[in-house]
Amino acid sequence: MSNRNPLDYSLNKPLVRSFNPLSYIFKDLPLFLGLITLLALGLLMLFSASGQSISMVSRQLVFIILGLFLLLFVSHLKPSSYKNLLMNSYWIGIFLLIYVLINPASGYETSRWIDLGFFSFQPSEIVRLILPLSITAYLFRKDKEPQSKDWVITTFAALFCSYLVYKQPDLGTAIIVFTSGLIPIFLAGLPLLIILVYILIFSLITPLIWSNVLLDYQKERILTLLDPSADPLGSGWNIAQSQTAIGSGGVYGKGYLQGTQSQLDFIPESHSDFIFSVIGEEFGLIGMFFLFILYGFILWRVFKIGLNAQSNFERLISCSLGFIFLLFILINVLMVIGIIPVVGVPLPLVSQGGTSIVVHLVAFGVILSTKKPQL
Amino acid sequence: MQYLNNLKQDEKDIRSLKDRSKIIFIFFLILSFLGIFKILQLTVLDANLYIDDADKNRIIEKPIYPARGLIKLQNGKIIAENIVTKDLFIQKKLIESSMEQLNFLEKVVLDNREINLIALEEYKSEDNFLLLSSLNNQETAKFELNKDSMPNIKLETTLKRYLPQKNLFSHVIGHLGRLTVEEKKFLPRFEYPSSSFLGKVGIEKFYEEELKGLPGMSFIEVDVHGNRVREINRDLPSKPENITLTLDLDLQKIAQAELGNRKGAIVALDPLTGFIKVMVSSPDYNPNILNGSERGTSYESYLQDDAPFFNRAISGSYPPASTIKPFVGLLGLEEGIITQQTQIEDKGYFQLKEDGRRYRGWKEDGHGQVNLNKAIVESSDVYFYELSSKLTIDRISSFLSDFGFGKLTGIDLHNETQSILPTRNWKLGNIGEPWFIGDTINIGIGQGYISSTPMQLLSSITAIANKGRVYKPRIVSSVGSRSFEPEILYEIKIADEDHWNTIEQSMIQVIQSWNGTAHNLYEKDSAVIAGKTGTAQIKSLTDQDLTVREEYEEIRDIIKNRDHALFASYGPVPNPNLAVLVIVENGESGSAVAAPIAKKLIEAYQRIIKNYE
Numbered sequence: 001m002s003n004r005n006p007l008d009y010s011l012n013k014p015l016v017r018s019f020n021p022l023s024y025i026f027k028d029l030p031l032f033l034g035l036i037t038l039l040a041l042g043l044l045m046l047f048s049a050s051g052q053s054i055s056m057v058s059r060q061l062v063f064i065i066l067g068l069f070l071l072l073f074v075s076h077l078k079p080s081s082y083k084n085l086l087m088n089s090y091w092i093g094i095f096l097l098i099y100v101l102i103n104p105a106s107g108y109e110t111s112r113w114i115d116l117g118f119f120s121f122q123p124s125e126i127v128r129l130i131l132p133l134s135i136t137a138y139l140f141r142k143d144k145e146p147q148s149k150d151w152v153i154t155t156f157a158a159l160f161c162s163y164l165v166y167k168q169p170d171l172g173t174a175i176i177v178f179t180s181g182l183i184p185i186f187l188a189g190l191p192l193l194i195i196l197v198y199i200l201i202f203s204l205i206t207p208l209i210w211s212n213v214l215l216d217y218q219k220e221r222i223l224t225l226l227d228p229s230a231d232p233l234g235s236g237w238n239i240a241q242s243q244t245a246i247g248s249g250g251v252y253g254k255g256y257l258q259g260t261q262s263q264l265d266f267i268p269e270s271h272s273d274f275i276f277s278v279i280g281e282e283f284g285l286i287g288m289f290f291l292f293i294l295y296g297f298i299l300w301r302v303f304k305i306g307l308n309a310q311s312n313f314e315r316l317i318s319c320s321l322g323f324i325f326l327l328f329i330l331i332n333v334l335m336v337i338g339i340i341p342v343v344g345v346p347l348p349l350v351s352q353g354g355t356s357i358v359v360h361l362v363a364f365g366v367i368l369s370t371k372k373p374q375l
Numbered sequence: 376m377q378y379l380n381n382l383k384q385d386e387k388d389i390r391s392l393k394d395r396s397k398i399i400f401i402f403f404l405i406l407s408f409l410g411i412f413k414i415l416q417l418t419v420l421d422a423n424l425y426i427d428d429a430d431k432n433r434i435i436e437k438p439i440y441p442a443r444g445l446i447k448l449q450n451g452k453i454i455a456e457n458i459v460t461k462d463l464f465i466q467k468k469l470i471e472s473s474m475e476q477l478n479f480l481e482k483v484v485l486d487n488r489e490i491n492l493i494a495l496e497e498y499k500s501e502d503n504f505l506l507l508s509s510l511n512n513q514e515t516a517k518f519e520l521n522k523d524s525m526p527n528i529k530l531e532t533t534l535k536r537y538l539p540q541k542n543l544f545s546h547v548i549g550h551l552g553r554l555t556v557e558e559k560k561f562l563p564r565f566e567y568p569s570s571s572f573l574g575k576v577g578i579e580k581f582y583e584e585e586l587k588g589l590p591g592m593s594f595i596e597v598d599v600h601g602n603r604v605r606e607i608n609r610d611l612p613s614k615p616e617n618i619t620l621t622l623d624l625d626l627q628k629i630a631q632a633e634l635g636n637r638k639g640a641i642v643a644l645d646p647l648t649g650f651i652k653v654m655v656s657s658p659d660y661n662p663n664i665l666n667g668s669e670r671g672t673s674y675e676s677y678l679q680d681d682a683p684f685f686n687r688a689i690s691g692s693y694p695p696a697s698t699i700k701p702f703v704g705l706l707g708l709e710e711g712i713i714t715q716q717t718q719i720e721d722k723g724y725f726q727l728k729e730d731g732r733r734y735r736g737w738k739e740d741g742h743g744q745v746n747l748n749k750a751i752v753e754s755s756d757v758y759f760y761e762l763s764s765k766l767t768i769d770r771i772s773s774f775l776s777d778f779g780f781g782k783l784t785g786i787d788l789h790n791e792t793q794s795i796l797p798t799r800n801w802k803l804g805n806i807g808e809p810w811f812i813g814d815t816i817n818i819g820i821g822q823g824y825i826s827s828t829p830m831q832l833l834s835s836i837t838a839i840a841n842k843g844r845v846y847k848p849r850i851v852s853s854v855g856s857r858s859f860e861p862e863i864l865y866e867i868k869i870a871d872e873d874h875w876n877t878i879e880q881s882m883i884q885v886i887q888s889w890n891g892t893a894h895n896l897y898e899k900d901s902a903v904i905a906g907k908t909g910t911a912q913i914k915s916l917t918d919q920d921l922t923v924r925e926e927y928e929e930i931r932d933i934i935k936n937r938d939h940a941l942f943a944s945y946g947p948v949p950n951p952n953l954a955v956l957v958i959v960e961n962g963e964s965g966s967a968v969a970a971p972i973a974k975k976l977i978e979a980y981q982r983i984i985k986n987y988e
Contacts, residue, residue: 189391249418260433260596280417284418327403330406330407
């Protein structure tokens with residue numbers, strides 16, 4: 001900053017920038033445009049993956065518009081003003097998780113869905129974003145370093161949430177919920193000693209969990225990942241089909257709406273969790289890399305905002321959300337290409353699903369709200 | 376100061392956040408690389424593998440079966456074709472849960488007729504069970520109206536084999552049947568899926584390969600549920616070949632009508648080509664029932680014991696009886712044992728010098744002084760007893776063998792039975808006894824161990840008609856564009872060609888001479904026919920104390936024991952164009968029963984040829 005070349009053109013700029021309405025409304029225009037591009041691409045893929053269902057695309061569009069309004073609203077709030085709300089939102093999450101266990105929507109084998117009549121959603125989709133936010137808010141509820149007991153309390157808060165999800169039963173999501181709670185705890189400065197204790201406890205109870213807690217189908221799910229081809233019509237069928245879709249798309253893809261695997265319904269859940277394989281089949285390696293670049297750009301903006309934010313709380317919130325966003329992308333992609341077991345994680349902002357879209361957009365609103373005001 | 380402290384604290388916090396972020400980021404980066412490598416492997420290294428997989432997923436290959444080749448007659452008349460039938464099917468696994476629908480079907484569509492579920496066993500390897508074949512229009516309409524009440528029952532249209540002449544060609548053409556478990560093992564699955572039909576007997580079996588053609592292939596794009604989306608490509612099936620038979624429709628009809636309800640067989644062929652003009656076996660059956668193109672029973676149940684599926688013309692074994700006499704007479708002339716003038720006295724029996732045993736002729740009082748001509752014309756048994764006793768079995772067997780006795784004719788049909796021509800070794804091997812002269816004497820009149828199929832006997836008779844040359848019997852004149860030329864089966868050279876005429880003249884006299892056994896056929900100015908009657912005994916006359924007539928009356932009481940009536944003939948002499956063999960089981964008299972049929976056929980054939988020209 002100090003060794004500026006006197007010839008630097010920026011010196012010639014006025015000290016106070018002129019008021020830019022776009023920057024004011026959208027806080028960070030590149031991030032906003034990145035999100036819009038991603039959402040548009042998602043709608044395009046959804047049209048293909050849903051068997052060209054206009055109604056599914058319009059429904060998704062309604063949620064996107066709703067989500068964008070919420071994003072803009074939240075992005076103009078002061079983080080300090082909603083810190084308490086975030087902290088207490090934990091209880092909303094707990095309420096939803098318990099409610100779904102007691103009163104699950106009928107028609108599903110597991111208790112994952114809450115049915116509101118016009119709309120049904122999985123509380124776990126909300127919880128995996130609420131949890132890190134509330135943990136961050138709790139850790140920084142006072143303007144000082146978190147205390148030792150705070151680390152333990154937040155860890156248990158995350159464990160409890162994930163236990164409720166596990167009871168649905170949904171092991172995969174339980175792990176994801178726990179991980180999303182752990183990310184802010186770690187980023188906030190979880191002491192090394194506690195980390196070591198955690199690792200010790202974890203390595204002691206993992207064998208116990210495998211033999212006593214996991215249900216057979218959960219073990220089987222994990223085991224099929226080792227060789228999905230061994231059982232192409234059983235639990236590995238989904239993976240085999242999505243690998244076939246991505247592989248047969250090759251470098252250039254088969255063309256929009258030309259994917260045989262997706263158009264002929266060979267890819268299960270192609271509009272939701274497996275939409276990435278539709279992208280792979282129809283747009284090939286190039287299409288997938290374009291998607292990664294788009295995600296990379298969005299994440300770059302998120303971390304830029306996060307690291308430049310004004311308080312520890314704000315920095316941590318944005319960075320945590322950024323990592324959680326990256327985590328979801330990774331889990332979804334690794335699942336679709338067959339590296340990790342099939343768990344119910346949509347491709348963020350692309351897969352069909354109102355809750356997922358709205359919750360993610362609200363999260364981006366929170367991130368934008370932490371952006372340091374430009375002078 | 377406070378502000379500076381805060382600033383310092385802030386920088387420390389940011390550094391810590393950055394460090395910790397890096398740790399998570401590196402962890403995620405490793406995962407990302409794993410993913411990227413996997414994606415590169417899928418899309419670049421193994422792309423072709425997955426392209427194949429994707430195609431296998433969506434493209435199913437469905438064979439297209441060509442319609443079976445037609446069978447025609449030489450005048451172009453189609454006698455075996457394919458018709459579209461509507462059949463009702465149900466998936467086997469759904470039968471138990473669909474009883475209500477089946478009852479509904481019986482009530483509404485079938486007018487309370489019951490569905491036969493007994494045949495379920497036949498459909499072992501198939502998914503579908505045939506409930507009802509060849510629905511008529513009314514039933515189809517009723518089904519279509521009510522099909523919503525019977526969602527498990529499906530109507531399918533299939534091509535079925537249909538013989539417009541029904542029973543007329545049953546034994547020649549034969550019928551199709553379902554693939555048996557055995558056949559499934561060695562037939563290519565692609566050409567014969569488990570629901571296919573194939574030729575079981577007759578022409579349908581003999582020319583199965585040609586009639587079937589080769590299936591083509593349709594490449595169909597399907598979705599994950601197997602629903603057809605579109606046809607991508609199609610390899611056309613190779614067309615099966617049509618087959619033309621040598622048979623004559625009108626003669627065939629006459630022969631069938633003449634046999635009527637009687638058991639027996641009629642075969643007729645053109646001696647100059649070997650092409651078969653008539654082949655009828657009675658009782659017959661309706662192949663359409665077995666082909667599934669008609670409903671009902673293929674034959675009346677009382678015919679069960681009379682083996683309606685049995686093609687007597689090529690598979691039936693009968694004693695040639697007196698029709699063998701011309702051959703034995705010819706041998707006598709050839710060997711110089713007799714001349715035309717040689718006479719013996721026929722007192723009604725022949726007594727063996729060795730053991731004094733008497734062999735009785737069919738005419739109790741005998742034929743008196745008999746030469747070869749009279750022996751054939753009147754069919755003297757005693758003359759041939761004596762002649763054969765002098766000829767010995769070795770010479771008789773060897774000579775008859777030249778004429779095709781004891782051999783297959785090689786006709787282009789399956790299930791031809793081999794006739795039996797006994798020799799000393801044959802008897803030793805099959806009966807376990809040495810040869811007795813009495814056996815030879817029986818052979819001399821075509822009884823005893825010797826047996827012939829109507830086809831073989833007819834083929835042998837054409838040797839006399841053609842003066843030694845015999846053409847291989849054929850029932851198919853062309854397959855597709857290949858047509859078959861007459862093929863010489865064998866050619867007999869005899870020492871004195873004149874002997875052919877001697878025998879032929881005697882056979883003509885059988886009809887023309889007032890004392891001929893078939894003189895009842897004689898009409899002045901009609902076509903000259905050479906023939907020989909035969910009466911094949913089923914039960915031998917053994918009781919030495921009873922007279923022939925007495926013993927015979929006893930046997931006649933049981934119809935099954937009555938003699939078979941035979942007539943072997945050809946005409947018109949001198950240029951015979953049709954040789955006919957008629958055998959009527961338990962018909963008793965060759966002259967009264969069998970001969971008129973032969974005459975009718977020969978005469979009808981002359982008219983047909985005339986019309987044709």
